[in-house]
Amino acid sequence: MSATQERRSLLGRRTVVAAVGAAGAAAALTACGGSDGSEGPEGSDTVEQPGSGGGKVGEVLAATADIPEGGGVVFAAQKVVVTQPQPGEFKAFSSTCTHQGCAVKDVSGGTITCPCHNSTFDAATGSPTGGPATRPLPAREITVEGDSIRLA
DSSP states (O other), rough: OOHHHHHHHHHHHHHHHHHHHHHHHHHHHHHHHTTTTTSOTTSSOOOOOOOOOSTTTTTTEEGGGOBBBBBBBTTTTTTTEEEEEETTTTEEESSOOTOOOOHHHHHTTEEEEEETTOOETTTOOOOOEEEEOOOOOOOOOOOOTTTEEEEE
16 A cells, blocks of 8 residues: 555544544533533423424313312323412413423422422422522413313
8 A cells, every 4th residue: 555545544544533533422412411400401492382392272281170279280291281379370381391301290389390300390480499400491371261271
């Protein structure tokens, strides 16, 4: 092999090794994104749009009687949590925790709780009240028609 061919071969191998290393580093950084609680599950600060998640606009989620006062219900398939902080006042938020993207599971005593790292959120505002989460749960739009609660 000539000196020119050896240099081309060496440069080709270096390029491949550098590309593989860069791809590996990018994958590692992506996997670690948001671990400090400053970013959401995808590492973005975007707010969910009304009707986003798994639910369809106009879909009936529950009867008003199904949402306990001072508590709420998580609708996993629709990725929404509906709360009733005061009698007759209904609020809805994304059920995806803003810390690392786990689904919140429990609503009681005016608090929404994420089981993954015990972040807690105010059931009336979605604001974080404890744990590693630092950003509020994004609001979701709902409508109350008669005794039905629907995604807006």
